[in-house]
Amino acid sequence: MPYVIGVDFGTDSVRAVLVNAETGDELASGVHEYVRWKTGAYCDPARSQFRQHPLDYLEGLEQSVRSALRAVSPDVIADIRGISVDTTGSTPGPVDENGTPLALLPPFADNPNGMFILWKDHTANQEAEEINQLAHRWNTDFTKYVGGIYSSEWFWSKILRTLRVDESIRPAAFSWIEHCDWISAVLTGNTNPLTLKRSRTAAGHKALWHAEFDGLPSEEFLTTLDPLLAGLRDRLFRHTYTSDEPMGTISAEWAEKLGVPTTVVIGVGGFDAHMGAVGANIESYALVKVIGTSTCDMLMAPSEDVGHLLIRGICGQVDGSIVPGMLGMEAGQSAFGDLYAWFTRLILEPVAGVLTQQGQASLIPSLQTALLPYLAEQASQLPVSETDIVSLDWLNGRRTPDANHTLKGAISGLNLGSSAAHVFKSLVEATAYGARRIAERFVEEGVPIQQVIAIGGVARKSAFVMQTLADVMNVPIKVAESDQCCARGAAVCAAVAAGIYPTFAEAQKAMASAFDAVYTPRPERASEYDVLYERYLSLGGFIEKKMPPTP
């Protein structure tokens, strides 16, 4: 029997799953939480600075795969044929001529600017704005395939910001690399930034790569943006590769580290959301919502049907970014479950402080675990009325429609009777309104949505959130059965890259997740939410127009 491994680098942890490529059975999995990231090292949330140390990734890769393989017999291990990796993105980092991230070199070991700049880092808002202004007056609008607005979450904004603020990085950063490309390259032993195979998904959605531009934006565009970018285009890449392609064969060093055969094929890397959509059996005109810390909303359609459209305000339309040969479209919300995490922290921090002062700190961990489910239970008992609190989901800025990471969240309609459950309910509704706005944008732009599928931590863990989402969007939502859909999707990609299946369709048929729940909209709630959704749009319009933007 052939087996494959999918490795999914999420925001907080990395997960590896071992899948039987014939039956789709998940034999084993392993999880590793990033050690340095967990302590908050190299991050400054107040400034939206979020950096990850490459050692967290290397340790996570080894630990998660080893831990999965501990559960299976040597016969199974001997039949492992492929490994593919997905990561968050855009999560780029500076590398030297050998493709070594600068933070792995002693002078930069503790320099956040030598590390990977996590997708949710918004320190480059100013640079994103400059890219947009220049692109919109250039003869070719390089933003046209990424919704017309470049984001501070993406590749060029982050590179430019880093080069501007840190002189020490400038001579040392020979090139830049996305997390998904680097880890896949590490596994093959060839991290040469000039020859390793770069992911189409990362390049097309985040780096303004397009076949029409003959690759990345022109040297003239980049140097007009800032002379600090001179020459970098030639040290990046011109060609890109879809996730059905092999990146290479595993190096002897990594075969030994992971305990897998030296014949294992490493697939070209990709993003968590895109591979997650594959794991959830995405098909034409299905919207797959990856609902976790943030959301990614993945929509796929035949290029011949929608390739002529330029869809405004989304995170890109890229040929082959999800499934080779199809147009992959991405949108999303920069914070979804993160809103709930923020609210529980808000409640817990002072309570934990008091408990600690009173010598009862041992109570804190169980409070931490119980609080979200408790709030959801309380909120689910509340009626919905047109005078309810209305909140905005922009606590981490707005990713789509129309990226603007200077925007902030808001809570409106509080009175002295407003309880924690009322506020929590409004935050859950706000995330659902943001989701509805994205779906409406696709439809307004001419891309129909025929079904909605949800995957990710929130989709699996919270019936309350999912029912609210179905009510607000007024569509049935199917939830994929797998707890590890992104890693499973990576395993599907590995099966194709390793030649076990010739196409994604065949690999998905055998290996993609089934569905185990459907949330059906409740008609009376749906009509109440139509009214509240209008108030959400008005509140959003007011905040965007009247509140001065802050970095």
Ligand SMILES: Nc1ncnc2c1ncn2[C@@H]1O[C@H](COP(=O)(O)OP(=O)(O)O)[C@@H](O)[C@H]1O
């Ligand atoms: N019971 C719950 N109800 C609602 N949200 C939850 C619950 N448990 C966890 N979450 C949210 O899930 C998010 C993490 O999602 P997950 O998919 O596991 O991780 P990631 O986004 O890093 O891949 C967190 O933001 C957290 O607030």
Ligand SMILES: O=C(CO)[C@@H](O)[C@@H](O)COP(=O)(O)O
């Ligand atoms: O933006 C993308 C992909 O394009 C994601 O990697 C990013 O939202 C992070 O996803 P998670 O919230 O960690 O699931």
